[in-house]
Amino acid sequence: METLNKSQIEAALAARLPSYRITCTLHADGTLSAMLSSPETDHFAITGIVRAHYNGEQAIARLANEILREMVLSRQGLKNSRLHTPPDHSDSVKGLDR
Template sequence: MDTLSKTQIESELAARLPSYKVTCTLHADGTLSAVLSGPDTDNFAITGIVRAHYHGAEAIARLANEILREMVLSRQAMRSDRMHAPPACASYEPGRDR
């Protein structure tokens, strides 16, 4: 089966991820990058997608699931980082190292 075109991939992903505008870029090495722009400046980018691994509707559904999983993992990591961020140093004095 032929590899899907950029337009086909964008429309298939957009149909499966309806709250996001999907913009894809094809690269000379045969990989694909996808930028998903959602509501309230919620953006997510994924690069290095090997297009040759995704043929047909079933594979596009798998790609959409993989992207969703990466989005969830990324958000969980961001929340975790925020929860464990060091407190701001309110008593900082320039020139004082200790």
């Protein structure tokens, strides 16, 4: 099966991820990078996608699902890191005043 070109990949991903503007870059080594941008200034980039692994419509659907999964995992990681507050060092600062 023939490898999809840039515009075909962008159109196929945009159809499956309609709330995002998709911009792809094809690289000489056969990989693909995709930048997803939403109206709420939410951006997500994924690089190193091996184009040969995603031939045809079913493979593009799988790629879209993998991208969504990575976005969810990334957001969960960001959310978890924000929930961890830095330790309170007020005791050590108070100890210096003694």
